[in-house]
Amino acid sequence: MYVAVKGGEQAIASAHRWLADRRRGDRDRPELEVDQIGDQLRLAVDRVMSEASLYDPELAALAFKQASGDLTEAVFLLRAYRTTLPRLAVSEPLDTASMRIERRISATYKDIPGGQILGPTYDYTHRLLDFLQLAGAEVPPAETRDDVTDAEPCPQILELLNDEGLVEQEIDDGSEPTDITRDPPDYPMDRAARLQMLARGDEGYLLALGYSTQRGYGRNHPFAGEIRLGQVEVEIHVDEWDETICVGEIALSECQMINQFGGSREAAPQFTRGYGLAFGHNERKTMAMALVDRALRAEELDEPIIGPAQQAEFVLAHADSVDAAGFVSHLKLPHYVDFQSELDLLRRLRREHAARQAELDSARDTASPQPKER
Amino acid sequence: MDGYNFAYLDEQTKRMIHRALLKAVAIPGYQVPFGGREMPMPYGWGTGGVQLTASILGADDILKVIDQGADDTTNAVSIRHFFQRVAGVETTTATTAADVIQTRHRIPETPLRAGQILVFQVPIPEPLRFIEPSEQETRLMHALEEYGVMHVKLYEDIARYGHIATTYAYPVKVDGRYVMDPSPIPKFDNPKLDGNPALMLFGAGREKRLYAIPPYTPVESLDFEDHPFEIQRWEHSCALCGSDRSYLDEVITDDKGGRMFVCSDTDYCQTRRGDVA
Numbered sequence: 001m002y003v004a005v006k007g008g009e010q011a012i013a014s015a016h017r018w019l020a021d022r023r024r025g026d027r028d029r030p031e032l033e034v035d036q037i038g039d040q041l042r043l044a045v046d047r048v049m050s051e052a053s054l055y056d057p058e059l060a061a062l063a064f065k066q067a068s069g070d071l072t073e074a075v076f077l078l079r080a081y082r083t084t085l086p087r088l089a090v091s092e093p094l095d096t097a098s099m100r101i102e103r104r105i106s107a108t109y110k111d112i113p114g115g116q117i118l119g120p121t122y123d124y125t126h127r128l129l130d131f132l133q134l135a136g137a138e139v140p141p142a143e144t145r146d147d148v149t150d151a152e153p154c155p156q157i158l159e160l161l162n163d164e165g166l167v168e169q170e171i172d173d174g175s176e177p178t179d180i181t182r183d184p185p186d187y188p189m190d191r192a193a194r195l196q197m198l199a200r201g202d203e204g205y206l207l208a209l210g211y212s213t214q215r216g217y218g219r220n221h222p223f224a225g226e227i228r229l230g231q232v233e234v235e236i237h238v239d240e241w242d243e244t245i246c247v248g249e250i251a252l253s254e255c256q257m258i259n260q261f262g263g264s265r266e267a268a269p270q271f272t273r274g275y276g277l278a279f280g281h282n283e284r285k286t287m288a289m290a291l292v293d294r295a296l297r298a299e300e301l302d303e304p305i306i307g308p309a310q311q312a313e314f315v316l317a318h319a320d321s322v323d324a325a326g327f328v329s330h331l332k333l334p335h336y337v338d339f340q341s342e343l344d345l346l347r348r349l350r351r352e353h354a355a356r357q358a359e360l361d362s363a364r365d366t367a368s369p370q371p372k373e374r
Numbered sequence: 375m376d377g378y379n380f381a382y383l384d385e386q387t388k389r390m391i392h393r394a395l396l397k398a399v400a401i402p403g404y405q406v407p408f409g410g411r412e413m414p415m416p417y418g419w420g421t422g423g424v425q426l427t428a429s430i431l432g433a434d435d436i437l438k439v440i441d442q443g444a445d446d447t448t449n450a451v452s453i454r455h456f457f458q459r460v461a462g463v464e465t466t467t468a469t470t471a472a473d474v475i476q477t478r479h480r481i482p483e484t485p486l487r488a489g490q491i492l493v494f495q496v497p498i499p500e501p502l503r504f505i506e507p508s509e510q511e512t513r514l515m516h517a518l519e520e521y522g523v524m525h526v527k528l529y530e531d532i533a534r535y536g537h538i539a540t541t542y543a544y545p546v547k548v549d550g551r552y553v554m555d556p557s558p559i560p561k562f563d564n565p566k567l568d569g570n571p572a573l574m575l576f577g578a579g580r581e582k583r584l585y586a587i588p589p590y591t592p593v594e595s596l597d598f599e600d601h602p603f604e605i606q607r608w609e610h611s612c613a614l615c616g617s618d619r620s621y622l623d624e625v626i627t628d629d630k631g632g633r634m635f636v637c638s639d640t641d642y643c644q645t646r647r648g649d650v651a
Contacts, residue, residue: 187509337442
């Protein structure tokens with residue numbers, strides 16, 4: 001005898017206990033510390049902060065641990081926490097030109113004022129598994145130099161091109177940008193809102209879209225004008241205080257892409273730009289973002305829209321991993337009722353099909369003589 | 375719960391949702407954009423409905439949560455727990471006892487009364503979405519009341535299958551103006567939308583849209599004169615309570631093709647059987 005399915009409550013509680021047990025793993029080994037994650041799995045933490053749009057390395061590391069290393073789940077955990085936080089102040093625009101540089105490269109000039117600085121990068125490492133790390137080999141400390149001062153100027157490369165008018169100018173018109181965390185998306189979306197959506201967009205998704213532009217689906221001839229990574233001061237304006245106050249530093253990655261010329265009968269041809277920015281060390285993300293940002297400017301720059309990466313509604317509406325993972329995973333929820341509706345219709349259509357077929361068969365039987373046997 | 379406001383959302387967010395809801399009630403069936411927030415459950419799992427419930431819930435309200443018509447499906451259990459935890463409100467499984475009912479995919483069989491609020495979880499609020507993927511376009515189509523394509527789609531179904539092949543999320547026209555997606559309820563439930571004494575609110579969290587059908591609003595399901603709208607019927611009655619007028623779920627009972635049909639609305643079925651939990 002069928003009994004209506006009960007016990008969902010008990011099942012959920014037990015499943016969560018099992019999950020917590022799995023996450024803890026072998027009790028004979030020390031438990032992973034959140035600080036260790038922040039320290040030794042920095043790039044994971046940076047990605048979680050970026051896509052969750054919350055700069056808090058400790059909580060991002062906690063989310064990563066709580067999610068057993070599932071980045072998408074960790075992003076979701078941190079994002080859901082972020083949404084409950086009050087907004088105490090809005091910072092002044094960050095000045096990435098005054099970044100304390102850790103890494104800074106340009107693919108457009110061999111030598112640049114301030115120099116090319118490789119920094120802590122995986123570039124040029126040979127991707128050979130380091131079996132010594134299995135055995136727990138000691139890692140020698142990095143070399144330091146005393147003769148470099150922070151004060152050395154590190155101008156933005158694109159500003160050097162600006163002097164000649166070779167690259168389009170980005171002009172701050174002083175308007176208040178939309179806040180995608182407060183305002184529902186409104187298409188067509190201006191660039192400020194688009195960049196916000198790309199900044200928290202899923203890295204893999206943006207990478208694939210950026211890559212697609214390089215393979216001809218909306219090609220825009222990019223050069224990595226400058227990629228920089230380092231610490232930037234966050235300043236806020238406080239009422240009854242004349243100057244802005246620095247409330248701390250955050251690590252940022254920035255990519256300025258230089259792209260093919262625009263220009264029209266009125267305007268002289270110039271390089272155009274694509275822009276990428278992310279929390280922490282997130283270079284791949286910023287490059288992909290810059291490619292997609294540039295692709296999404298197709299309409300503004302009067303270019304034919306031929307690739308998926310150029311279609312703003314498509315790109316932006318599907319970029320968020322919290323949105324996407326949620327909606328895909330909801331297919332796991334029961335759909336008994338809708339499935340029953342479809343089942344009902346399908347059976348009816350098949351009955352009608354069978355009846356028609358039978359009618360046809362009997363019509364054929366009476367109309368045509370039986371084939372002769374050979 | 376410590377560290378969180380009553381019913382999770384902060385009061386500013388609730389006020390923002392209230393304003394959007396007032397607009398929705400004033401323009402029945404119109405999708406009002408709202409600044410949807412991330413909730414601590416995934417998008418697609420009822421975040422839109424949860425936000426609406428959180429913003430309208432009062433400390434004295436009695437809450438019922440159903441999924442597929444049942445109070446004990448896992449996601450209904452999870453959402454009910456959430457509100458017990460963050461709002462500490464009383465919950466019930468009895469449709470008649472509830473002030474607010476959050477639902478996914480069903481309207482209760484027991485008729486609702488004036489003063490009750492039914493909150494629907496909506497995955498895709500735009501009824502024209504699968505005909506026109508662009509939001510810019512569909513908003514324009516609503517503004518111009520350009521709904522011909524919807525009828526063409528239904529007509530194509532008839533031409534191809536002999537029937538309108540939409541069995542759930544069946545489009546309706548609200549108060550003679552806006553074509554609206556009633557969320558993926560079976561079309562069996564569509565007639566309950568028409569002139570219902572309860573307030574019906576629809577929340578789509580991921581898509582950041584909400585809409586409403588105020589009490590006693592005329593709601594018609596789209597159809598044709600020669601292909602009038604009709605609802606699903608069963609050759610069976612409920613195997614548990616014997617009802618021949620409720621929506622039935624098919625349950626496979628063995629691996630030899632054995633199956634039975636039972637009410638999808640567990641409260642309705644149990645009440646009829648007289649063993650209310």
